[in-house]
Amino acid sequence: MITVKVDEQEAKKIVHEKIAKLVKEAETEYVFWDSTELRKRTCMSWNAILDTFFHDPRFKKTKIGKKWYFPAKETRLFLETWLFEQSY
Known part of the structure; x- marks a missing residue:
């Protein structure tokens, strides 16, 4: 046995x-x-994003008119950190 x-x-x-x-x-x-x-990169629906990390104060976002924009580099780093935190 091993x-x-x-x-x-x-x-x-x-x-x-x-x-x-x-x-x-x-x-x-x-x-x-x-x-x-963002939905494509996270494989999450918009509602799932809103319910999980969207309102996290560390999550950078800007609304221009009716559209949300997210800085790619900062968003990627946030998502990696956020996902890692979920495993604890």
């Missing part, structure tokens, strides 16, 4: 680092995202 012990914190750290690396490799040159791009 027994394997995994340090859960170290495993989470490795997964987070791998995700961050893959996201960085996949990023495009957008300066900002609109709500459609």
Whole structure:
């Protein structure tokens, strides 16, 4: 019989680092995202975004007219942090 012990914190750290690396490799040159791009990047509906992280004061956003815009780099960093926090 084989027994394997995994340090859960170290495993989470490795997964987070791998995700961050893959996201960085996949990023495009957008300066900002609109709500459609945010939904696409998060694979979440607008209602799910509103119910989870939209009102977090760390989440940067600007409304111009009737449309929301999100700075791409800052939004990506926020989402990575936010997702990692959800695993605790």
